[in-house]
Amino acid sequence: MTARGAASPWGRPPLEPFAAAVTGIGLVTAAGVGADAAWQGVCDPAALPSVGYRPELDGLPCDFMYTVPGLDTRAVLGVAAQRLMDRFSQLAVVAAREAVADAGLGPEVWDSGRVAVVIGSAHGGLPFYDGQHTALAERGARRVSPKLAPLTVVNGAASSVAMDLGVHGPSQAVSTACSSGTVAIGTAHQMLRTGACDIVVAGGAESVCCRLLFASACQMKAVSTRRDDPGAACRPFDIHRDGFVVGEGAGLLVMEHPGHARARGAAVRAHVAGYGASSDAHSAVAPDPDGLGIERALRTALADAGLVAADIGHVNAHGTSTVANDLIEATMLHRVLGERPLVTSTKARTGHTLGAAGGIEAALTVLALQHQLVPPTANLDSPDPRIPVDVVSKEARPGVFDCAVKTSLGFGGHNAALVLTK
Amino acid sequence: MSTSQEITTLLVTEFGTDPLAIRPEVPLRQLRLDSLALEELRLLIEDRMDIDLEDVALTSRDTVGELVAAVHGKVTA
Numbered sequence: 001m002t003a004r005g006a007a008s009p010w011g012r013p014p015l016e017p018f019a020a021a022v023t024g025i026g027l028v029t030a031a032g033v034g035a036d037a038a039w040q041g042v043c044d045p046a047a048l049p050s051v052g053y054r055p056e057l058d059g060l061p062c063d064f065m066y067t068v069p070g071l072d073t074r075a076v077l078g079v080a081a082q083r084l085m086d087r088f089s090q091l092a093v094v095a096a097r098e099a100v101a102d103a104g105l106g107p108e109v110w111d112s113g114r115v116a117v118v119i120g121s122a123h124g125g126l127p128f129y130d131g132q133h134t135a136l137a138e139r140g141a142r143r144v145s146p147k148l149a150p151l152t153v154v155n156g157a158a159s160s161v162a163m164d165l166g167v168h169g170p171s172q173a174v175s176t177a178c179s180s181g182t183v184a185i186g187t188a189h190q191m192l193r194t195g196a197c198d199i200v201v202a203g204g205a206e207s208v209c210c211r212l213l214f215a216s217a218c219q220m221k222a223v224s225t226r227r228d229d230p231g232a233a234c235r236p237f238d239i240h241r242d243g244f245v246v247g248e249g250a251g252l253l254v255m256e257h258p259g260h261a262r263a264r265g266a267a268v269r270a271h272v273a274g275y276g277a278s279s280d281a282h283s284a285v286a287p288d289p290d291g292l293g294i295e296r297a298l299r300t301a302l303a304d305a306g307l308v309a310a311d312i313g314h315v316n317a318h319g320t321s322t323v324a325n326d327l328i329e330a331t332m333l334h335r336v337l338g339e340r341p342l343v344t345s346t347k348a349r350t351g352h353t354l355g356a357a358g359g360i361e362a363a364l365t366v367l368a369l370q371h372q373l374v375p376p377t378a379n380l381d382s383p384d385p386r387i388p389v390d391v392v393s394k395e396a397r398p399g400v401f402d403c404a405v406k407t408s409l410g411f412g413g414h415n416a417a418l419v420l421t422k
Numbered sequence: 423m424s425t426s427q428e429i430t431t432l433l434v435t436e437f438g439t440d441p442l443a444i445r446p447e448v449p450l451r452q453l454r455l456d457s458l459a460l461e462e463l464r465l466l467i468e469d470r471m472d473i474d475l476e477d478v479a480l481t482s483r484d485t486v487g488e489l490v491a492a493v494h495g496k497v498t499a
Contacts, residue, residue: 078438079435079436079437079438080437080438080439080454081438083436083437083438083462142476143465143469145462145465146458146461146462146465147458147462150458
């Protein structure tokens, strides 16, 4: 490893590398609810994720998605609390409670004014919005709920988590489409580095079982239409991939200033050591065809962590199962990191959870570092021969690695990369 | 079902209110019904009882009994 920090064109000394401690994780996914269940769900080749037909999407070319199984949010959160949240916020609160408990934190431990919340989401409460638009169109203005704004704003998850935890530090949303969760964690890394807070609950949340959105996604030809076999529709890096499959979920990390974690004797799962972001400035939906944007983000994250390509042993890729993303991303990973990293996409087990994906996949990367085990890319039966990296398939593969990368690309050209270390 | 029972049912099922706390003299804010919740409750009552409460002015300082009376007045109007 070389400690060189991030380069500055203005002659300022580079920032010293800063490794935020990850002391807790919370996962609410179609692969399982809770970190242990989700990890088992992505690692076990025989596990069956919760994916299938949804009546809300009936008649559309894509009428299926990944959903969180067996979670009664009314019972878990209480009727009064869940009433003021759309489902993406509810999932975020469930994940936040798990992450904070996992970290051994709570009101008796923290200074609530030094605890921040940063949660990414692409669409916020779009399902509620869609329902209220229908009410307006069919029944008139006086049938529209007064809760539209508080439930649909993208910051709903962050504010709901802050209220549920009773924390008073900065709280905010990040919205950069499908890289939102990754950018949220990067933002948290920067907040801890600058001393804005001691603890951040950071990641992403999304739930968009929404006829309006799916109708548009089908028109865009971005989603798989393999209706005869929804469980096999998402197949990252496979020659027969035909688009992504939407999923719902939330994935949050508890990140702490390393000094704060050390002072309280916290068990540290891993570290967020570097962050980079970039913009393609190319297309509203398509990634830069040469992957130059995500390459810039990844190289920035490596420099931020003071690491070089050879240090990276594992990548949890964006790997959406679209024809364009998987080839462009894998080619870029090979160009920057070479052949060493064990690459996976966990989306065939969680679905593409859009703004939540970076949070969920960063948490899974933390678990990969801890277990020294890379989950398989499910449904990768016929690898695309043009994919130049070592994609783990069929079953989880043990490895020896101290450093890993999480990459994310969002509609609009929002690229982000995290470097995580043991 | 009486007006009082209808409102109690809505408060318990939709707002998670403790049924024992729903007494005529209790201010609505004591049941954690803020202005937003009160507007939501108004919509729910209108839908459930097929009445129009637009000209009924209630705030969270009013009591359960005053709410029931206002709704009952519309039901019987």
